[in-house]
Amino acid sequence: MASPPHQIRRRKIIDDEDRGEVRQRTVAEMGEFAVIDRATRGRVQTADSILGPGDDAAVVAAPDGRVVVTTDMLVQGRHFRLDWSSPVDIGRKAIAQNGADIAAMGARCTGFLVALGCPADTSLSVTDGVTEGLWREATRAGAGIVGGDLVQSDSLVISITALGDLGGRSPILRSGAKPGNVVAVAGRLGWSAGGLAVLLAGSAHHRSLVEFHRAPQPDYLQGISAAVNGATSLTDVSDGLIADLGHIAQASSVAIDLHSESIRLDEEIVDAAHDLGSSALDWALNGGEDHSFVGTFAADASLPDGWIRIGWVREGAGVTVDGRKFSGGNGWSSFST
């Protein structure tokens, strides 16, 4: 017996969804609540999420009795480009740069919130992709997305809030560096700047750098490792190594001198810099958005695994390389062109 027409139609809609054709629809066609439902349904929260999305606010565990919290906004055309990065990459990067800030306090990520603004004609494939990237990187950071907001805006805007727990430790501030401390770094340097240079040059090579630029992969646990191992100051490399160490130098009222020979220049960035006529050392020292970690430790401290000594803290002010001011870019600034 033939199915009645409404059953056929129902099956047709399900088939379309299965083929992903629903993702061709726009946010306005689906409506705010349906898009939020797609972003949250079936996602697995962590034990820190006491109350997830759906009420006036979320409730997140703060076993330490203090909560570490930071927020960053990413704007289309300014912090990402949809022709350079996939929606998944954009979501991942948004979480990574906020999660790295939590780790840079020596804390463990416990939850993320996402406020997303997008035009009404944004394809569901974009919001689905961003959502997938947000969840993928949040999971890497060990936390869930516990809440958010979805609004209409002229271009894509993503504002992330990250929460973290100190586990009874003191937060590691930028202001704790002392003369005589060693400066050490954990993670890649210059990869994001290299990837950006490859994209700007329109080169089809050096894809590992491009991938890293699109979605850096902070090793969040290095922040806790540094804290446990007595780091006296700590930050993540977001504006550029020299610029970020400049923040530490200023907050700590000290000078920092880096040894250029200690800065690990990976083969990938050396090759790309050679091809593009650029300087891998400049990328490593002035490139931002690597979201590696840099901090200071007592001279007699044993550095945690994965940390490499790259310089010393001195009396004075400012950051030098081999005793001299390093000429090159000056790191990232929000309102430069």
Add this chain to the structure above:
Amino acid sequence: MASPPHQIRRRKIIDDEDRGEVRQRTVAEMGEFAVIDRATRGRVQTADSILGPGDDAAVVAAPDGRVVVTTDMLVQGRHFRLDWSSPVDIGRKAIAQNGADIAAMGARCTGFLVALGCPADTSLSVTDGVTEGLWREATRAGAGIVGGDLVQSDSLVISITALGDLGGRSPILRSGAKPGNVVAVAGRLGWSAGGLAVLLAGSAHHRSLVEFHRAPQPDYLQGISAAVNGATSLTDVSDGLIADLGHIAQASSVAIDLHSESIRLDEEIVDAAHDLGSSALDWALNGGEDHSFVGTFAADASLPDGWIRIGWVREGAGVTVDGRKFSGGNGWSSFST
């Protein structure tokens, strides 16, 4: 003896600042860090702010061992207009709608974070005004602004995160309403919708409604009062009374019936509705953004001061007024026009 030229120049700059002429400059002219400094310098944090702005993240007290957290994004032209609201009002409203969400969980506000996107040519008078409004309302809510971000965007975008503490109480969810409960409200209804209608009509009258629309004044403590007095469900009126009670009805799997005669229609909205040929009851039932509080209580509970009974919870589904579906608007939706 005449001052050397550089002293004259220095004094000239200070005089300009004193006259407020510096506020004619743009965010790009001043630079990101100077604008952030203007937003934070001299501000007084509360005891909940363990570490304020200036490091990778802030640290906020969470004495309960849990933190309540919410985020909302406000977009120029969609959630506010610079020709209708002053920058101070915009800042106040942004904090109010997030602080009300914390209170609607039965929690006390402990801190706010602000991510602000603005065009490079934004006047400092705008960022200074928004900042002043943010701080003024945060202070009303009993908390400080502990961190933030400032980025370049095509239009003004403000994303707020609010944190709160439950003081050992359970969060009051939307899902706890039970048949037989009473429905009660604390605060004004229909004022924001009335103020918006006055603005849309271009009327120069009814300024108290316009002021309320520009900067609603939630009584944050009513959320805690409701929690302490045994509220079974709670939310704030952001989408409209019927729409927000619809969320409670759905989450609780109950029906809610309101008594129209119990809905207090203040003289201010009755007068304005009369002048504009509108319905004050429609504003009160379907207008959003009043950020008053509505919740449910056991039938034999004594309502806290300031709460008025407006209806009953029944078996069933949906929200009715005097037993019937109320015809009128359907509350606020982010992607409606």
